Amino acid sequence: MSGVPTRIGRYTVARELGSGGMGEVHLAYTPAGDPVAVKVIRNDKLDPLTRARFEKEALIARTVIGTNRVARFLDADPYADRPWLAMEYVAGRTLLACVDGDGVLPLPLAASLGALLAEGLSAVHAAGLLHRDLKPQNVIWAMTAR
Ligand SMILES: Nc1ncnc2c1ncn2[C@@H]1O[C@H](COP(=O)(O)OP(=O)(O)OP(=O)(O)O)[C@@H](O)[C@H]1O
Numbered sequence: 001m002s003g004v005p006t007r008i009g010r011y012t013v014a015r016e017l018g019s020g021g022m023g024e025v026h027l028a029y030t031p032a033g034d035p036v037a038v039k040v041i042r043n044d045k046l047d048p049l050t051r052a053r054f055e056k057e058a059l060i061a062r063t064v065i066g067t068n069r070v071a072r073f074l075d076a077d078p079y080a081d082r083p084w085l086a087m088e089y090v091a092g093r094t095l096l097a098c099v100d101g102d103g104v105l106p107l108p109l110a111a112s113l114g115a116l117l118a119e120g121l122s123a124v125h126a127a128g129l130l131h132r133d134l135k136p137q138n139v140i141w142a143m144t145a146r
Contacts, residue, residue: 005082008026008028008038008040008082008084008086009038009075009077009080009084009086010030010031011028011029011030011036011038011086012028012029012031013026013027013028013038014026014027014028014029015027017037018094018137019042020133020137021045021133022041022042022045022050022053022054023039023040023041023042023045023054024039024040024042025037025038025039025040026038026039026040027089028086035089035091036074036086036087036088036089037071037086037087037088037089037090038084038085038086038087039084039085039086039087040082040083040084041054041082041083041084043082046082051078051083054078054083054085055078055079055083057085057129058076058078058083058085059078060127060128060129061073061076061085061087061127061129062076063127063128064123064124064126064127064129065123065127066123066126067119067120067123068146069116069117069119069120069123069146070120070123070124071087071088071089071090071140072087072088073085073086073087074086074087074088090140090142091142091143091144092140092141092142092143093140093141094136094137094138094139094140094141095113095136095137095139095140095141096135096136096137096139098141099136113139117134117139121134
């Protein structure tokens with residue numbers, strides 16, 4: 001973890017789940033012990049432009065509704081020293097890990113997955129947000145039915 005505090009907002013950080021161009025995503029827990037995923041802007045991305053983009057995304061993310069194909073927005077502080085956004089933790093494997101581990105998806109499964117992704121993306125677009133980075137690392141095959 002690059003200088004990430006052990007507490008972010010009311011959440012206790014447990015471990016890093018992954019990282020991307022703008023931030024790191026951590027598994028953290030609420031005071032009640034429920035898991036959440038908290039995205040924090042990377043130390044080297046605290047420039048005004050990235051902050052402004054993150055602020056806009058956090059504002060819009062709370063308006064994504066009507067789908068359980070997108071991790072639910074919970075809370076955010078885009079004005080913190082290290083701006084953060086908390087969302088529902090989705091336990092499972094990324095699509096990349098599934099394909100790397102198990103091989104290419106059978107066609108009917110790939111087609112169903114495409115339909116589910118389109119459902120999630122259309123809810124994101126309806127909220128006025130462009131994903132801009134849909135890739136197998138960002139698709140999580142949830143362990144439990146949703
Ligand atoms: N809600 C979540 N629940 C569980 N794991 C998650 C969640 N969100 C992200 N992750 C994990 O964290 C990794 C990094 O996510 P992140 O959103 O930072 O990816 P990115 O799109 O590459 O980043 P960026 O938007 O900064 O370019 C994902 O590949 C996934 O494994």
